[in-house]
Amino acid sequence: MSELSGKVQTVLGLVDPDQLGRTMTHEHLTMSFGCGYFPPPSGDEAVAENPFQMQHMHWLRQNPYSCHENLLLQQETSAVRDELLAYRKAGGGTIVENTTVGIDRDLPTLKQHAKDTGVHVIAGAGYYVDSTHTEATKRMSVEKLTDTIVSEVLHGGDGTDIRCGVIGEIGTGWPITESEMKVLKATAHAQIQLGCPVIIHPGRNPEAPAEVLRILQEAGGDISKTVMSHLDRTIFDDGELLEFAKLGSYLEYDLFGTEMLNYHYNLEVDMPSDSQRVKALAFLVKEGYDDKIVVAHDIHTKSRLTKYGGHGYSHILNNIVPKMLMRGISQRQVDKILIDNPKHWLTFK
Numbered sequence: 001m002s003e004l005s006g007k008v009q010t011v012l013g014l015v016d017p018d019q020l021g022r023t024m025t026h027e028h029l030t031m032s033f034g035c036g037y038f039p040p041p042s043g044d045e046a047v048a049e050n051p052f053q054m055q056h057m058h059w060l061r062q063n064p065y066s067c068h069e070n071l072l073l074q075q076e077t078s079a080v081r082d083e084l085l086a087y088r089k090a091g092g093g094t095i096v097e098n099t100t101v102g103i104d105r106d107l108p109t110l111k112q113h114a115k116d117t118g119v120h121v122i123a124g125a126g127y128y129v130d131s132t133h134t135e136a137t138k139r140m141s142v143e144k145l146t147d148t149i150v151s152e153v154l155h156g157g158d159g160t161d162i163r164c165g166v167i168g169e170i171g172t173g174w175p176i177t178e179s180e181m182k183v184l185k186a187t188a189h190a191q192i193q194l195g196c197p198v199i200i201h202p203g204r205n206p207e208a209p210a211e212v213l214r215i216l217q218e219a220g221g222d223i224s225k226t227v228m229s230h231l232d233r234t235i236f237d238d239g240e241l242l243e244f245a246k247l248g249s250y251l252e253y254d255l256f257g258t259e260m261l262n263y264h265y266n267l268e269v270d271m272p273s274d275s276q277r278v279k280a281l282a283f284l285v286k287e288g289y290d291d292k293i294v295v296a297h298d299i300h301t302k303s304r305l306t307k308y309g310g311h312g313y314s315h316i317l318n319n320i321v322p323k324m325l326m327r328g329i330s331q332r333q334v335d336k337i338l339i340d341n342p343k344h345w346l347t348f349k
């Protein structure tokens, strides 16, 4: 049995799973999202260059990816530290930091945040979507990718001794590219060796989540220890959602706080409101999936920090939990979603 077995691995070392408390399973504390830049609507170029003013806040929330500066979360170390202190005060215990290779993972900053704030931070191993894979990454074999991911968990990532406690978010698009396919296979192979949690960023198509699980399963991955992220922008039909839920992964609603009319990456998608997200959770609970739901905000732009008028990392604890209780989700079920399910997912086998 490995020393990881029965434990959770944070950036400060191994902890007992019962120490985690309320956990957001998909956040970013420092990253750059330049790969997600989307040109502003015609005529809005001047606003896009200087959006951090009161009169532009609505524009920024509607066009978060059309301003280069908004994509530089890594410039906000001090604001994020303040937010983590507020998160603790609101009853938060742990954050899973999903920044992987390709979007500027910064393990020393994560470790410093954990030390400064007392919030448990769990870092992610592996690779983001194809457009961020370097030529060197694309040339790597599945075996080499597997060894690299395993090493990030056992020894530390990016030349540090800071160890990752989860594989992901592993980035995939739609259709899944050859390079993403290799990373998915490597993820499954690493999971076989480590017995560790995995988290996936699926492509923006309702078929994408199931296709990723199929690939992982075929490569030997453990679906019951895998979180499927971003379901709130991916599967909209109740029947399709239940079909997907039957496959056995954790079901993550992780864009709480995001309310936009036009989702630039896929205009076919009507991004739900927070009320609609809560409704989806209540539906899944009613259908018996309360052991499988996890939630988060997936903060990845500056505009979502409270410093810039955003909702911050405590929005779910402060505002969404009361709404969940009002919509028929019991306190016990809320505790499962926020405490028990993340704990079971994050514990190494």
Ligand SMILES: CC(=O)NCCS(=O)(=O)O
Pocket (backbone or CB within 6 Å): 033, 201, 230, 233, 255, 265, 298, 300
């Ligand atoms: C950082 C990240 O992957 N965010 C997800 C954005 S998306 O719009 O849900 O794909």
